[in-house]
Amino acid sequence: MTSASAETIRPFRLSVPQSELDDLYDRLDRTRWPAELPGAGWEYGVPDGYLRDLARYWRHEYDWRAAEARLNEWPQFTTTVDGAHVHFAHVRSPEPDATPLILTHGWPGSIVEFLDVVGPLTDPVAHGGEAADAFHVVVPGLPGFGLSGPTTQPGWEPARVADAWAELMRRLGYERFGAHGGDWGAVISRELGRARPDRVIGVHLTLLPGAQAAAEPDAVELSGLGARERENTLASWRRWAQWSREGTGYAVLQSTRPHTLGYALTDSPVGQLAWIVEKFREWTDSEEVPEEAVDRDRLLTNVILYWLTGTAGSSARIYYERAHAHGHTTRPAEPSTVPTALALFPAELQIPLRHRADRTENIVRWTEFDRGGHFAALEEPDLLAADLRAFFRQLREKGNG
Numbered sequence: 001m002t003s004a005s006a007e008t009i010r011p012f013r014l015s016v017p018q019s020e021l022d023d024l025y026d027r028l029d030r031t032r033w034p035a036e037l038p039g040a041g042w043e044y045g046v047p048d049g050y051l052r053d054l055a056r057y058w059r060h061e062y063d064w065r066a067a068e069a070r071l072n073e074w075p076q077f078t079t080t081v082d083g084a085h086v087h088f089a090h091v092r093s094p095e096p097d098a099t100p101l102i103l104t105h106g107w108p109g110s111i112v113e114f115l116d117v118v119g120p121l122t123d124p125v126a127h128g129g130e131a132a133d134a135f136h137v138v139v140p141g142l143p144g145f146g147l148s149g150p151t152t153q154p155g156w157e158p159a160r161v162a163d164a165w166a167e168l169m170r171r172l173g174y175e176r177f178g179a180h181g182g183d184w185g186a187v188i189s190r191e192l193g194r195a196r197p198d199r200v201i202g203v204h205l206t207l208l209p210g211a212q213a214a215a216e217p218d219a220v221e222l223s224g225l226g227a228r229e230r231e232n233t234l235a236s237w238r239r240w241a242q243w244s245r246e247g248t249g250y251a252v253l254q255s256t257r258p259h260t261l262g263y264a265l266t267d268s269p270v271g272q273l274a275w276i277v278e279k280f281r282e283w284t285d286s287e288e289v290p291e292e293a294v295d296r297d298r299l300l301t302n303v304i305l306y307w308l309t310g311t312a313g314s315s316a317r318i319y320y321e322r323a324h325a326h327g328h329t330t331r332p333a334e335p336s337t338v339p340t341a342l343a344l345f346p347a348e349l350q351i352p353l354r355h356r357a358d359r360t361e362n363i364v365r366w367t368e369f370d371r372g373g374h375f376a377a378l379e380e381p382d383l384l385a386a387d388l389r390a391f392f393r394q395l396r397e398k399g400n401g
Contacts, residue, residue, distance in 0.1 A: 007079070007171055008079065008080075009077050009078075009079045009171060009172075010077060010078050010079065011075075011076070011077055012076040012077050012078045012087060012147075013072055013076065014068050014071050014072055014076065014147070015068070016064065016068060016308055020308060021064060024269055024304075024307065024308075025059055027268070027269050028055055028058060028059040028269055028270065029059065031055060031268075031269075031270045033048065033052070033270075034048075036048035042281065045274070045278060046274045046277060046278050046281075050289065051270065051273070051274055051277070054273065054277065054296075054300075055269075055270050055273060057296065057300075058269075058273065058300055058303075058304075062296075062297060062300045063297075064301075064304060066297075067297065067300075067301040067304075070115065070301075071111075071112075071115075071301075074089035074091055074118070074139070075089065075090055075091060075092075076088070076089050076090075077089075077090060078147075079168065079171065081164040081167050081168055082160065082163070082164050082167070083152070083153050084143040084144075084148070084151055084152075084153070084156065084164065085143075085148060085149075085151075086140055086141070086143060086148050086164065086168065087111075087140070087141045087146070087147035087148045088111075088138055088139060088140035088141065088148075088168065089111060089118070089137075089138070089139040089140075090136075090137075090138050090139075090172060091118050091122050091136070091137045091138075091139070092122070092136045093121075093122040093123060093134040093135060093136050093137075094122075094123055094134075095123075095125075095131050095132075095134035097134075098122070098134035098135050098136045099134070099135050099136070099177070099178055099201065099392055099396075100135070100136045100138070100169065100172075100174035100176070100177035100178070101121065101135040101136065101137050101138070101177060101178045101179070101180060101388070101392075102137075102138045102139075102140070102165055102168075102169060102177060102178070102179050102180070102189075102192075103117075103118075103137060103138070103139045103180050103181070103185070103377075104140065104142070104161075104165070104179070104180070104181035104184070104185030104186075104188050104189055105141075105142065105145075105181070105182070105183070105184075105185050106142075106181070106182055106183020106184035106185045106186070107145070107183060107184055107254075107315055107316070107318065107319075108275070108276040108279055108280075108302070108306070108315075109182075109183060109185075109302060109375060109378075110141065110145060110146045110302050110305050110306070111139045111140075111141050111146065111147075111305075112298065112301050112302045112305065112378075113182075113302070113375060113377045113378050114137075114139050114377050115298070116377070116378070116381035117377050117381045117384055117385045117388075118137050118139065120381070120382070120385040121134070121135045121137050121385055121388060121389075122134060122135055122136070122137050124389065127385075129389060132393070132396070133389040133392070133393055135178075135388075135392075136174070138168070138169065138172065138174075138177075140165065140168060142161060142184065142185075142188075142315070142318065143156045143161060143164065144156055144311060144314035144315050144317055144318065145306075145311055145314070145315040146305040146306060146309050146311055146315075147305065147309060149309055149310075149311035149314045149315060150309075150310065150311050150313070150314030151314050151317065154317075154321065155321060155325075156317065156318060156321055157318065157321035157322045157325045158184065158187045158188045158191050158318070158322060159191050159195070159325075161188045161191075162188050162189075162191035162192040162195050162196075163195060165179075165188065165192055166192060166195065166196050166199065169199075175199060176199055176200075176201055177199065177200065177201060178200065178201045178202050178203070178204065178392055179192050179193060179200055179202075179203050179204070180203075180204040180205070180388060181205060181206075182205070182206040182207050182374065182375070182376055182377070183207060183374065184318060186205040186206060186207040186208065186209070187209060189203050189204075189205060190203055190205065190208075190336060190340075190361075193336050193338035193340070194334065194336045194337075194338070197336075197337050197338050200338050201338075201339075201392070201395060202338060202339040202340065202341065202364075202391060202392060202395050203336070203338050203339070203340045203341070204340075204341045204343065204387070204388055204391050204392075205340065205341065205342050205343070206342075206343050206344075206345060206348065206374075206376045206384070207348060207349070207350060207352075207374075208342055208350075208352040208357055208361065209350070210356075210360065211350075211352035211353055211356045211357040211360070211361075212236045212239075212240050212350040212351055212352055212353065212356075213233050213234075213236040213237035213240055213351075213353060213356075214240055215237070216237055216241075217233045217234065217237055221233070222234075224355075225355065229353065229354065229355060232351060232353060232354075233353055235351055236350070236351035236352070236353055239349075239350065239351050240350060240351075243349060243350075247282065247349075250275075250279070251319055253316075254316035254317075254319035254320065255319035255320050255322070255323040255324075256320065256323070258313050258314075258316035258317045258319065258320050259313050261312065261313065261316055262312050262313020262314070262316065263313075265306075265312030265313070266310050266312050266313060269307050272303060272306055272307050272312055273303050275312070276302070276303050276306065277290060277299065277303070280293075280294060280299055280375065283347070283348075283349060283373055283374035283375065284347060284373040284374060284375055284379055285345070285346065285347035285371055285372050285373040285379060286347075286373075293373060293375075293378075293379045294375060294378045294379060295378075298378060335359070335360045335361065335362075336360065336361050336362055337362055338362060339362055339364045339395055340361045340362050340363050340364065340365075341363075341364065341365035341366070341367070341387070341391040342357065342361075342363065342365070342366050342367070343367050343369065343376065343383075343384065343387045344366070344367065344368045344369065345369050345371070345372030345373055345374070345376050345379070345380065346368075346369065346370065346371065346372065346373070347372065347373030347374065348373060348374055349374055354366060364394065364395075365387075365390070365391050365394060367387050367390075369383055371383075
């Protein structure tokens, strides 16, 4: 897009009509519940007793207006990039020399993931930090997700999103910036660094797809490793094998028939709730219920954004587009030259291996934490914010910032 009208950035304020909330409440009241296999627990999916209680809380106790007001504390905007409607928050730091930083979520997340990290990142002094560690933060919703959805064109796979983010940052006046992401946000942030190494200062990730042991390691690989890396390699393989057996059903469905799934989730709020909350239970650092890792209200705020925007199907399309991408929409998988940090949380889906990560990334920081999972910004916002500050401080001290 080159015309002035196409590049227009429009102020946005979230204001959901009461009629949409009333429709949600009516649907929750009329939920048609399936029969449950007694004693099945979480092994067959979300248990009936847990979901009924969560749905009751959503209907009678959860306060959307409070969540709406919290989101509206951020300056929000919309624009059109490459034909897609993009909603984003743009929170400038009180420190004029702050480092621009774009934060990218994944599925089944949203901009809600970053509610507790934006303050410490934009105003570190107010949170016990140093002024030099401040960021101007941009938090976009992925095309097709939540307030950035639904998309109206096919082809929105990670490389295209990365190009859109580069354009968004240009429109905001940021020629040089950092990038952070987890889940799809990690894939997109890495693509952003590979596509724009002249503009991206550094890439900070909580997930590095491809760096795990996706096949059983052989004796040759193991023989060249130290004791700890051998142990990590075997653990990585065991976790990947378990996830491949038990945890990939959602991805197969979303990468093959996202629209069929979309009918069900767009019509049933409890269906949408179950589809997302199962992943929060499986992917967080929790034992029994996801609320051990993520606040219940925050979890529901994430879910309700999918519901209110009707984006269950369009958000699932990123899986389809990646699985069906052709050569003209993807870049060769050459190694990244951009300084990269990996923050490792123990309950993450994959265990990346340093000797494999070094083959494809310019790893300059590798931090292992003792708690936290896939949704790092929600589960351990203080740890994540501190690691982001430390990484970009390290780059500044080396003259890369």
